[in-house]
Amino acid sequence: MNEPLHRVWVYLEATPLLGLAVTLLAYLAGDALYRRLRLNPLANPVLVAVLLVSAFLWITGLDYRRYFDGAQFIHVMLGPATVALAFPLYRNLAAVRRSGIAIAAAITAGSLTAAASAVVVAWAMGAGGTTLRSLAPKSVTTPIAMGIAEQIGGNPSLTAVLVILTGIMGAVMGTIVLDAMGIRDWRARGLAVGTTAHGIGTARALQVNPVAGAFAGLAMGLNGLATAILLPVLLALLD
């Protein structure tokens, strides 16, 4: 290989700056495309950025661990960003209080539907026991989902993958399904997307409408709680 070029790559491969820069550039490109297409759900910026970074890793042969050395500085901000969801919630507190019971019922129904429908479909298609148990908590935000998977005998790292796939699918399909159903109430739209697609759905909802964003964030938190409580109990009853 060309000597100076090789020297540069040896540096780049080792520096966390590369993973950080690649992630930011891929996201900015994905976000620009998303805005250009007027927030078309099919151009979900998480999906586009993930595909761009993955292509980069594949072409350069850069190891995921080396990539994550840099990308972790972005990943770690997920926690503080979750705390920040208190703001949209606070700004819509009156609307949340007015329909507290409806919200609790909708999220509980959604939580049970998410777990039951996924497990039944996968079981009917012949998936094994560990896969089914890893699948059950997939609509919940990653840290809760991995904890539940471990508790009920699933594979936490498989669950982490399923959580992200669910988030992207839900964020992409949410608008399409809700439009087809004729649901115009931003509260119901936000709850549906937050219950189905946790943080990735919430990220989209926040960009589309502030009320939808607040209700999505609320649904993400409450669905995590509902699933963590209900799922182990349900499985204990089935066993």
Add this chain to the structure above:
Amino acid sequence: MLPAITLLIVLQLVGEVIARGLALPVPGPVIGLVLLLVGLMVRGARGHPPPPALEDTAQGLLRHLSLLFVPAGVGVTTLLATLREDGPAILVALAVSAVATIVVTALVMRALAPSPDAGEEGRAGDASR
């Protein structure tokens, strides 16, 4: 901005400590969210609005919430091989379940909380969709 970021991080940390200390099934950041919400409500009850610098930082972070999922999402593409065994069943189950969950959640909410026609919620910051 720095005090605001610090507060968000400290609230998450306190949340993590509470979650572990009390062995709660809730992740630390969600407890941090509740703590911040309670703080905002207490301030609000005393007639103080949220600190603008804190709100700007929080909303700024949320504006690019999608960015924060990219590193984990890239991890998924490197793990797709692990799906090989039950791959088709998993993908179909995820898609069917996503649609079913969206439909059920939205229908229950619509049935129990009729949309306030032309209510202020529907109007707030009305976007293109």
